[in-house]
Amino acid sequence: MIDFTEEQIQRYSRHILLQDVGVEGQEKIMNARVLVVGAGGIGAPVSLYLAAAGIGRIGIIDADVVDLSNLQRQVIHFTKDVGVPKVKSAEEKIKAINPDVKVDTYQEFLDSSNALDIIKEYDFVVDGTDNFPVKFLINDACVMVGKPFSHGGILRFNGQTFTHLPGTACYRCMFKEPPPAGAVPTCSQAGVLGAIAGMIGTIQAAETLKYFTGVGELLTNKLLTFDAKTMQFRTVAVKHRDTCAICGSHPTIDHLIDYEQAACDLKQHRK
């Protein structure tokens, strides 16, 4: 049992007041270790809310530096941060919100060489990445080591998210493999309304906190999708697929795969 300080009781009073959370739930949050992959549009609100909630340890992995074009949606980075590594900028804001949070920064890309080692240090992983190769990598690595994660994706005015726990439907159950590079929306088509990243990120942060506190029902075996143009939300039931190449009964994938990123994303869009 953690001995809460007066300051902590005050800081977390709105959690503690919640019957479903209380002191016990807040303690679980404070003992939690979460890895946020990507300090971009989705990773920004996720990190801010998890820091404010008092998650004990937050790991952030992102190789990029802050670019002016990021500020339209990546709300953890400020104008003064342009040119600064995203993980450093994010760490500074997290510490400013909540000095109790321990922050691990990884200024690198998650790939097959580091994924398992990094992920195993955490209890829960949040996918805040912008590309399919890493989404599949997070999925496969988490399934391999039995870690729960929250998936998030956005496109223009749409968003989707689900939560995976060992044994429930994984990303590969729904999407067998990354789309062919030529089918990925071209750069000019692939914009996004900044607030949509916030919508998905805050849902993922809520799922993370629900996971640790055990409150309610997670988005497992469900894919939540929404269209912000009409503000229609829909939850599609999805099943674990027994023939899934990673989580099925006879998995055919026994190592992590670094898929090729579509050239457009790499060359023109990343900087």
Place this chain on the structure above:
Amino acid sequence: MANIYVNGEAQEVNLPLSLSELIRLNKVVQPDMVSVQLNEEFVDRNDWKNIQLKDGDNVDFLYFMGGGSK
């Protein structure tokens, strides 16, 4: 006439109709970017053309979504 529920909304269609034809009717712009569930079971894209729909079938189109752009 038959009713097929596409993403939860009823559509009147004429049978026989294959899953591929339904995808075409719904003007899915990039079939490569969609994953299809029929009555809550995923259907391999190679089987879309062989599957004949029945009255009352539920079809979900799930789209690949990345993260916008960095």
